[in-house]
Amino acid sequence: MNILMMTNTYLPHIGGVARSVSTLARGLIQEGHQVLIIAPETYEGKTPSSCPNDPAVIRVPALKRTVGSGFSVPVRIPRSVAEAIDEFQPDIIHAHQPFLLGVEALRFAAKRGVPTVFTFHTRYDFYGQYVSLGAPGLRRVIVSLARGYCNLCQEVIAPSASARTHLREAGVKVPITVVPTGIDLEQYRQGCGDRGRRRWHISKDAFVAGHVGRLAAEKNIGYLIEGLCRFLTERQDARALIVGDGPMRPAMEDAFRLAGLADRVCFTGFLLGQDLATAYASMDVFAFxxxxxxxxxxxxxxxxxxxxxxxxxxxxxxxxVRSGENGTLLAPSASPEAFGRELQTYQAMSGECRSAMGDAARKTAAAFSSDTMVRQTISLYEGVCASALQRPKKSAAQFTVSQRLAFNIEITATVLSCIAKALMPGRKREQPGRPSGILVGSTPHQIDEREDAEPRFDPRH
Incomplete structure (x- = not known):
């Protein structure tokens, strides 16, 4: 099977989406499929090639580090890219974002008469500061367009049951399949905590609360800072290990310095591969x-x-996370003080109890292997392609002027519909700091059923 993936974030950019796309692509190639990835240029440079199963990657021109972030924004699709896609002859197109290259994925699919699958990686209602410069009206439009995009695809992949429920409550009507992003379990089982503690100058006997991720507002970093400060202040023999980077790193460093904790907090920056596994192995509890x-x-x-x-x-x-088994799940309303106290609870546990929880955590992770993800995704691809067999593939040349016009009208109608609904007079305004569903401003009980009557593009037309 020839699988075309289009994504706005890919290696060497470090993030959950880029890693998910890379892991899936490599697994598909290992299973004998062909994968071509279309992604924007990045400020980090070209994708490092260190694996025989690395997919072919074509870069498109992009604006780099937009809106003060590490993200790139594609600005145009060169003719050579379209020619490469024609030569590749995809059987299916897998989009990983609904905007920018995601829209181009729909266009390419329409031209060639192949189905489109979309993975809902991101809760866009939490990313308004990047996509709309903080303007509430524009933010509502963006997240409403994300819902509309889902309904233009043949199938949507949700990484969790919660994400699927979120999409259904928001009005997504196309089939949704839950396929959790998988990881290389062996890689994370082989980290060496002693080596990591020596590397980051952490005592072998210190209790370490760790965190890994992008250090940005949408990750609730302000709350995490306060929780860790409370914990470290109460436990003089504890340390914090922060892996990652982002716009809030300076604020984190300042907060720990002002609290007199700077010498007990280690920032490593972004880590990958065995270095990342070593960082995890250096932790006693993970704070999220x-x-x-x-x-x-x-x-x-x-x-x-x-x-x-x-x-x-x-x-x-x-x-x-299952409380009392592999960790603790605190109520969403829990205070940072309560978060810090829970970290203290883990430090006070016996070594035997912490070891049992660690074993339970490993058992939980076993269900999220990359092999499982790849098998489930292949099965989904096969089902989507089987339902498309009755309609012949098209070449770009067969996509007539009238068909192109009809497609663009379909897209425009969807966009205008989403904008109108997002800005509809009388719609409940979102509360600051409390993003709601993909249709911002609506709760599951407030969604107007008339919003489901959205135009949907079908490549068979």
């Missing part, structure tokens, strides 16, 4: 405060390393 996840990949990675998790109950955590 994000409420914006569709899955929470770092939770699975920590558990694969045998590290129990303290997290806030939310989508992306409730499927993974």
């Amino acid at each position: 405060a994000s409420r914006s996840e569709t899955q929470g990949l770092v939770l699975v990675e920590a558990m694969a390393a045998g590290v129990p998790v303290v997290a806030l109950e939310a989508a992306g955590t409730r499927e993974t």
